[in-house]
Amino acid sequence: MVAGSEAEEDLRAFREAVSLVPWHVAKDLISREVCLHCIIRLFGIREPAKGFTSLSPSMFSDIVAELPSTGEGLNGIELGENKDKNDDETNEERHPAPSICSVCFGILQICKVNDAEIPFEKNGVNFLANVIADAVKEEGHEFDSFCVEVSTPPAIPENDLSLLSYINSKYGSESWLQKKPLGNIISLKEALKALVTGPLETKLGVNCSQGTFRIWLTYKEASPLTSCDDKTPVAKRQKTDCNNKNTLVACTTYGLVAENEATEPCVDSGKITMTIPTDGFGNGIAYHESSCLSKSREPCSLSIECYRDAVYFGGRYLKYSRNVSQTCWMIDEERMGVTSVEEIISGCILPFCRGDKSKFHAAGREDIDVRMLGSGRPFLVEIQNARHVPSIMDIKGIEEKINESKSKLVRVKHLKLLGSEAWSLMREGEAEKQKQYAAVVWISRPLEDRDLCTLSSFKDLSIMQKTPIRVLHRRSPLEREKIIHWMKIERISGSSQYFVLHLCTQAGTYIKEFVHGDLGRTNPSIGSILGCRAEILQLDVTDVKMDLF
Amino acid sequence: MSGQTSAAVAAAAKSVHQDEEELHGLLVPDATDLPLFPLSAVESNFVAYFAPDFTKPSHDHYIYRHPNGLCVVGLAPGHAALRDEGGVKGVDFNVGKSDRSAIKVTGKRKKNAQHFEANTMLCKVSTSVDTYVIRCCVKGSLLEVNEKLVKQPGLLNTAADREGFIAIIMPKPADWLKVKSKFLSREEYSNLRVESL
Numbered sequence: 141m142v143a144g145s146e147a148e149e150d151l152r153a154f155r156e157a158v159s160l161v162p163w164h165v166a167k168d169l170i171s172r173e174v175c176l177h178c179i180i181r182l183f184g185i186r187e188p189a190k191g192f193t194s195l196s197p198s199m200f201s202d203i204v205a206e207l208p209s210t211g212e213g214l215n216g217i218e219l220g221e222n223k224d225k226n227d228d229e230t231n232e233e234r235h236p237a238p239s240i241c242s243v244c245f246g247i248l249q250i251c252k253v254n255d256a257e258i259p260f261e262k263n264g265v266n267f268l269a270n271v272i273a274d275a276v277k278e279e280g281h282e283f284d285s286f287c288v289e290v291s292t293p294p295a296i297p298e299n300d301l302s303l304l305s306y307i308n309s310k311y312g313s314e315s316w317l318q319k320k321p322l323g324n325i326i327s328l329k330e331a332l333k334a335l336v337t338g339p340l341e342t343k344l345g346v347n348c349s350q351g352t353f354r355i356w357l358t359y360k361e362a363s364p365l366t367s368c369d370d371k372t373p374v375a376k377r378q379k380t381d382c383n384n385k386n387t388l389v390a391c392t393t394y395g396l397v398a399e400n401e402a403t404e405p406c407v408d409s410g411k412i413t414m415t416i417p418t419d420g421f422g423n424g425i426a427y428h429e430s431s432c433l434s435k436s437r438e439p440c441s442l443s444i445e446c447y448r449d450a451v452y453f454g455g456r457y458l459k460y461s462r463n464v465s466q467t468c469w470m471i472d473e474e475r476m477g478v479t480s481v482e483e484i485i486s487g488c489i490l491p492f493c494r495g496d497k498s499k500f501h502a503a504g505r506e507d508i509d510v511r512m513l514g515s516g517r518p519f520l521v522e523i524q525n526a527r528h529v530p531s532i533m534d535i536k537g538i539e540e541k542i543n544e545s546k547s548k549l550v551r552v553k554h555l556k557l558l559g560s561e562a563w564s565l566m567r568e569g570e571a572e573k574q575k576q577y578a579a580v581v582w583i584s585r586p587l588e589d590r591d592l593c594t595l596s597s598f599k600d601l602s603i604m605q606k607t608p609i610r611v612l613h614r615r616s617p618l619e620r621e622k623i624i625h626w627m628k629i630e631r632i633s634g635s636s637q638y639f640v641l642h643l644c645t646q647a648g649t650y651i652k653e654f655v656h657g658d659l660g661r662t663n664p665s666i667g668s669i670l671g672c673r674a675e676i677l678q679l680d681v682t683d684v685k686m687d688l689f
Numbered sequence: 690m691s692g693q694t695s696a697a698v699a700a701a702a703k704s705v706h707q708d709e710e711e712l713h714g715l716l717v718p719d720a721t722d723l724p725l726f727p728l729s730a731v732e733s734n735f736v737a738y739f740a741p742d743f744t745k746p747s748h749d750h751y752i753y754r755h756p757n758g759l760c761v762v763g764l765a766p767g768h769a770a771l772r773d774e775g776g777v778k779g780v781d782f783n784v785g786k787s788d789r790s791a792i793k794v795t796g797k798r799k800k801n802a803q804h805f806e807a808n809t810m811l812c813k814v815s816t817s818v819d820t821y822v823i824r825c826c827v828k829g830s831l832l833e834v835n836e837k838l839v840k841q842p843g844l845l846n847t848a849a850d851r852e853g854f855i856a857i858i859m860p861k862p863a864d865w866l867k868v869k870s871k872f873l874s875r876e877e878y879s880n881l882r883v884e885s886l
């Protein structure tokens with residue numbers, strides 16, 4: 141048994157909490173295998189913030205034993221009075237281990253965590269906190285705060301409601317309930333969090349707060365109720381025609397039956413249906429009492445998972461190769477290009493963060509045979525469940541590692557850590573922004589000085605562009621207006637028919653088609669403006685104008 | 690202090706200048722590395738097939754097939770219409786049951802596209818000598834006809850293999866495989882028409 145002032149204080153506080161529940165109700169509920177934790181939370185009573193960490197199930201048994209066996213008084217437990225006479229006995233002699241709670245399926249009792257039985261006199265919360273802390277440490281996460289998320293079987297909130305119905309129906313006429321109706325249930329999730337948070341903070345050595353690192357506790361019913369026909373462990377709600385004038389009974393799989401009042405079951409396809417009359421408290425919902433009412437209840441199984449909210453890296457990438465795609469690109473199981481920008485960048489960041497998975501997103505995309513130079517193109521890498529969140533120095537290191545790779549296919553600049561708002565920034569930014577290109581163009585006659593003037597004289601030239609034939613198989617056939625903001629010819633010394641065309645266009649303009657005209661489907665085109673045939677040899681993106689990264 | 694600052698600014702300016710020079714070096718090729726004549730977009734993006742005497746003598750069609758499966762259909766150099774005195778004078782898409790240029794195909798799934806057989810009429814091309822029926826040559830969905838030809842039939846005289854194309858058809862892959870062996874390659878076609886062209 142845990143000794144000392146902490147234990148005594150906890151015990152006292154718990155007695156106080158239980159004393160807020162009318163003792164005859166408490167006793168009734170205990171006899172229906174509702175645990176003390178569930179009783180006080182259903183009465184809306186909070187346990188202390190750090191939980192009753194020093195209390196063991198055997199101490200709860202003490203409290204149960206203290207409940208007077210007769211009497212009508214409310215709030216009737218005299219604190220401390222009965223305590224002395226219990227001290228000279230051992231708990232094991234007085235009480236057997238309580239059965240699994242019919243409401244929380246043992247989740248709050250914490251007498252067993254998965255296969256590990258917790259000795260009756262040991263404190264279950266500390267044991268649970270140890271199990272969780274070990275699981276967290278095994279995952280190798282680095283974190284400076286945590287929060288706890290709990291997921292429970294769907295039957296549990298149903299159980300809460302059934303129990304409330306039961307109390308309301310059975311004790312509805314009593315003055316304590318009429319004065320202060322029940323309703324502010326503290327959910328099992330909240331109650332469990334309150335229990336486990338304090339000990340977990342101690343074990344993990346960091347505080348619990350609204351952080352990005354989450355510990356998920358998932359409870360599942362260990363053994364589905366085997367004899368159940370429809371395999372529904374939860375009380376089935378169903379409106380029924382049974383015109384039952386008897387006192388209501390809330391009857392669920394955990395078997396709350398008001399024993400004093402007669403019930404007249406309606407037989408419905410082998411199941412017993414009992415009605416809750418629509419009186420002051422009843423809500424007219426009927427519960428099926430299936431034949432699967434389980435006597436040997438098993439505690440829920442617990443799985444523990446850790447998860448860090450996604451971490452985002454932003455920056456700009458440069459692509460120096462005409463044989464590298466932006467993301468891995470397969471056609472008929474054949475890889476296009478030698479590698480991809482995504483694989484190079486994510487392949488460096490993901491292992492560094494020791495994450496589960498990465499996602500790559502860029503503001504637009506160039507064709508595989510187009511280089512991305514100059515400003516680079518904004519991109520975002522999302523790392524899911526990162527064990528390690530890099531420091532500023534780490535990020536410099538990642539950037540250098542990518543940039544100093546031998547192949548020199550891809551570089552990054554301005555790499556930084558970002559919040560999730562980066563996503564929407566990029567989505568907003570990528571549309572309606574200007575892009576700048578440099579194209580090597582050939583025309584079917586010698587270039588003349590007046591051609592240079594002709595092209596540079598255009599400001600915000602409007603062109604009409606039909607969906608290019610090369611993408612028409614997968615895109616809508618449409619004709620779109622696009623704007624060529626400006627153009628500039630740079631001669632190539634030693635050549636009369638080749639030149640470099642620098643141009644700045646609205647995002648979404650197909651540049652190759654603007655040069656060769658796509659069988660006249662982009663109009664005007666460089667060819668139609670210069671009155672000759674024009675062909676494009678190579679294309680580079682030189683600037684993606686976005687206020688991003 | 691100010692000396693250091695201006696040195697830093699100068700260094701930064703130098704670095705920017707270096708970046709720009711490096712970029713320029715990447716963008717502008719050496720003239721000696723460039724081919725005398727580059728491949729045209731049509732040559733590099735499509736594989737050319739020819740259907741000479743399609744349904745009638747001297748009714749030569751070309752089918753340019755893109756790797757994405759789409760086929761551009763037009764008049765091959767040996768087509769009688771291109772060889773008539775005075776050249777093509779008019780193009781009419783209002784043939785068969787409907788005006789081919791009136792149907793607007795929409796959406797990624799090409800809603801409204803008509804499914805035509807290889808011998809379905811696409812349009813009529815007229816010269817001062819005769820009127821010729823142009824056909825699909827491949828079974829498939831008609832995605833687009835070249836409406837410009839209605840107002841500028843002369844495109845057939847100047848650029849029948851480019852801006853003067855007739856239509857874009859999307860055959861099913863299986864249908865294409867069945868028909869493709871019946872067509873001639875560019876080399877086979879020019880050998881066939883060597884004396885007349």
Ligand SMILES: [Zn+2]
Pocket residue numbers: 174175176177178179241242243244245246247248249
């Ligand atoms: Zn419970």
